[in-house]
Amino acid sequence: MEASIYIRLHHRIRHPLNAQVKLREIAEVIAPESMLPDLLSTDIHQVKREEGQIVIIDAMMVVEKLHRYWPDTDIQFIGPSQTIIDTTPQSKNTSFPLFLFVWFLLFIGAALTIMNFHEDVSMLDVHIKLYEIVTGEKTDHPLIFQIPYSIGLGAGMVLFFNHLFKKRFNEEPSPLEVEMFNYQQDLDQYVIFHERKERRPDDGGRS
Template structure:
């Protein structure tokens, strides 16, 4: 009777430098009860000093390791063919002057971008026109329109990004989170393809 082990590779895992990577870290496992105690702690890769920050672990390597320990089992894979291992190094503490400099730079830059956009579309003239339509009076500085509009921009940005500091309004991801997720997916795909191409080149050499 054939004993079947099913594994589903994870897309990305994070670990400290020079750790031994186990099967449970890199894949979900479904197997007969007699194999489950040993499979999760099976070492499938050991990080080396010359490894880069990103290491691609291919499913064929994992199958080879499992087959060596469980030769009488049939191994079936589901899902991704690679797991990207990201090595987390010690994070440097950001100094307060650097934090303030970056914060001021972003604040001024975003403010100038909004001002330039409003100048390009003649927003002040639009407010003046709206003020004249509503009140019937001309006003070169229609603060009655400009002040609520300024607050509305801030509120709109908060609602758009679904965050105010670390607080979320609902579980729906913000457009920024979706773009970051898509960027991460493209980056992982690129790293996996590049690693495969380099492996082929090494074999050819």
């Protein structure tokens, strides 16, 4: 009776250059206990510098490697059919001066954006009009509205992004995290499609 092997490939991993990629590093595996240790230690691919920073390992490559040692096994894949291997070195700790420089640029950019928006919608005139409606008096500096509004604007942004420095208020992802996740998913899909396109044999110019 042939043994059954169930494999779930990881979507993306990080791996150093010029090193063998073993099955345990790219997948979760269910198999008979007698063959599981050797199975997990199987070399699937050696990452080389000339392959670039992104390497794709697909299910067909895994099947080809495993059938060399276990030709009579039934291999079934669950989930993704490719693993993206990122060979980019881990970034070093960002220097504090660089952090301050980036923070300063973002602070100035965000402040200018908010001020330009308020100028476009005549926010000062709205506050002046509201102050006149509520109090019956007219003033050019309705601080009773402007100060709470400014505090609320900052607090609203903190709650919207669900972070205060490293503190998270709840387990829900922030809109920024969702957008970054979607961008990474789209980028991975493009990389996989591009890799498949490069592997496709030349059709002689036919469409």
